[in-house]
Amino acid sequence: MLEELYKEMAQSIIDGDSDISAELAQKAVELKMHPLDAITNGFVVGVTYIGDQFGKGEAFLPELVMAGEAMKAAIAVLEPELLKLGESREMLGRVVLATVEGDIHEIGKTLVGTMLSASGFEVIDLGVDQPADKIIGKALEVNANLIGMSALLTTTMVRQREVIEELDKEGLRPRIKVMVGGAPITKDWVDKIKADGYSEDAIGAVKVAKQLVGKE
Amino acid sequence: MSKNIKTISNPKIKLEVLTQDDVKKIHEATLQIIEKVGVRFPSKRALEIWAANGADVDYEKKIVRVKPQIIEDAIKKAPPAYKLAARDPQQDLQLDGNHVNLGTDGCGVEILDINTGEKRTSCLQDVRDIARVADATEEVAFHWVSLSAQDTPVESRGLHELKAVWENSTKHVQTESVYNVEEAKAAIEMAAILAGGKGNIRERPMLSLMQCTAPPLGHDGGSLDAALLAAEVGIPTGFMTMAACATTGPITLAGDLAVGNAEVIAGTALLQLAFPGAPVFYAAAQTASDLRNGSYTGGGPEDFLFGAATNILADFYNIPLSMGAFATGAKEPNWQAGLEGGLSSFMASVVMSDMLLGCGFLHGSRIWSFAEMMMDCEIFSIVHKMMQGIVVNEETLAMDAIAAVGPGGHYLGQKHTRKHMRELFMPQFMDRRPYSEWETKKDDARDWALAKARKTLKEHQPDPLDAKISAEFEKIIKSVEKK
Secondary structure (H helix, E strand, O other), rough: HHHHHHHHHHHHHOOHHHHHHHHHHHHHHOOOOOHHHHHHHHHHHHHHHHHHHOOOOOOOHHHHHHHHHHHHHHHHHHHHHHHHHOOOOOOOOEEEEEEEEEOOOOHHHHHHHHHHOOOOOOEEOOOOOOOOOHHHHHHHHHOOOOOEEOOOOOEEEEEEEEHHHHHHHOOOOOOOOOEEEEEOOOOOHHHHHHHOEEOOHHHHHHHHHHHHHHOO | OOOOOOOEEEOOOOOOOHHHHHHHHHHHHHHHHHHOEEEEEOHHHHHHHHHHHHOOEEEOOEEOOOOHHHHHHHHHHOOOOOOOOOOHHHEEEEEEOOOOOEEEOOOOEEEEEEOOOOOOEEOHHHHHHHHHHHHHOOEEEEEEEEOOOOOOOOOOOHHHHHHHHHHHHHOOOEEEEOHHHHHHHHHHHHHHHHOOOHHHHOOOOEEEEEEEOOOOOOOOOHHHHHHHHHHHOOOOOOEEEEEEEEEEOOOOOOHHHHHHHHHHHHHHHHHHHHHHOOOEEEEEEEEEEOOOOOOOOOOOOHHHHHHHHHHHHHOOOOOOOOEEEEOOOOOOOOHHHHHHHHHHHHHHHHHHOOOOEEEEEEEOOOEEOHHHHHHHHHHHHHHHHHHOOOOOHHHHHHHHHHHHOOOOOOOOOOHHHHHHHHHHOOOOOOOOHHHHHHHOOOHHHHHHHHHHHHHHHHHHHOOOOHHHHHHHHHHHHHHHHOO
């Protein structure tokens, strides 16, 4: 019976079905199952499977994204229960994400957010057109260990440097690590602005984030 | 160097990738999207224009929903054909549905250095060099600002780039890198100086403006404001959608076309509502996203189909099209680059896209390569030749020569052969040598293309821009730079 439920949980993630994953999470609550058991033995198994399939080239990005969304839906049900028990999930790190000031392009950044949260990071996504003080302010407020910034234009990517300079001025690095991304971002640029890491795509971003928080 | 520009015209090849019924369905879907789902216009000026013209405006979300009739009436006001002017009037380009004009691609961030071959960050001198080589190349009809001049201040970067191209070429310039009010005003001043006064811009627009949409179903505020300023004075202005299947557009090609079409048509309608009769164009570089990493592929069969489909839509709305082609994902000039450049340019040309963009890039329009530029030009020349088709008449049936040679023998000694031999395509970069010659040299198209670019850069002297005009440009640029 329990095994069957775990399997269904994993399958809901593999199918990327947020309605079913939330329902199953609710069922776990009703059965008074420990939320961490449901997460670890059920839902995470699905995430790991999809991740492996993706690595083998047999699953595709939409499946990965939908698995992430289904996971989020399950966690949204289970997390409050966990808090009631005075416990919390062990997260890999807390990330503040934003597209820099003057720039409205966010699909890559949003994708990175989905991948990071599916991989066990807590993600606070500020959205687009975010000035340095807002990004840094939020990072301090939530005690983030990572800031991720995106830019699509060569005229806005300079804002990434401003954020890094501001962090340095305040002595907030290396406590807060910085990763950057976006179509015009190159390794030369990353070196120049002394960012801690960058990736050309969302999958790579997870690896970089894990390295930066020392969880790789 | 020849001042001649090679454009494709009077095509002999036809392709119907969408039927009239297909187009009607996409059009109806587009109108429904604009009316029911809406399109985001994050510009106060744009929203006010929409509201004044009867659109339903959500000021908080900056989304407008518009009745089909308003869109259809507005689009009808757009001129179906007009001219892109060049500093050299002989190099003016017709956007009339019967010319395919090749441009350089833009706007990248890195370059394979012409001397060292090393990849590095792009700078202003690169913009000058590319403009100069393109000026000498008969395949390139106009410039897109090729690379971002990353060694210039961000607030005036787009203007430095324009000045650099005008100083190094007499051909028309289109920029995609002027996307705010301040720079647009300054760029218009520059265009006015070239045209001999602001009132002459409409007659002699030596600048055109391309603004990217923000798919799905959105625009950028600065882009909208810049486009409105440009349209007001008669600078040809277009909105380009790059809605990509699976990420910024639906996974299915028809759905992706509808989303992109809604962005472009809504933007174009806005310009016509504000300034009826303003010269506008449709622009698109739609593609599929890579399913493994989400990247913009800029190639593959979906991309090629979009290339052939979009001009049918632009023709339906009776406005010129600028179509993205050559946007390979290849990291160096190789099999993939040649394949993607060849098929994408063919499919977009065969339907007579007015502007074809563009030659020169690798890695999804990010890394400039002079060798790639030259080889793309050769691909364009091949397409150009193919589009002339097969001429069948008494002379080309060659009956006299056939009778003279008879069974056996050969045609090398025939006057008919000599008369027509230069009609055959002579490649610059294709290897047709004996194997042994290749074996000793081990060189190929890439080496020859690069050598040609180097020689051109060294030797070609474009007609200079009047020093007084340069000085005025400099003043305009300084005026927008932060003290």
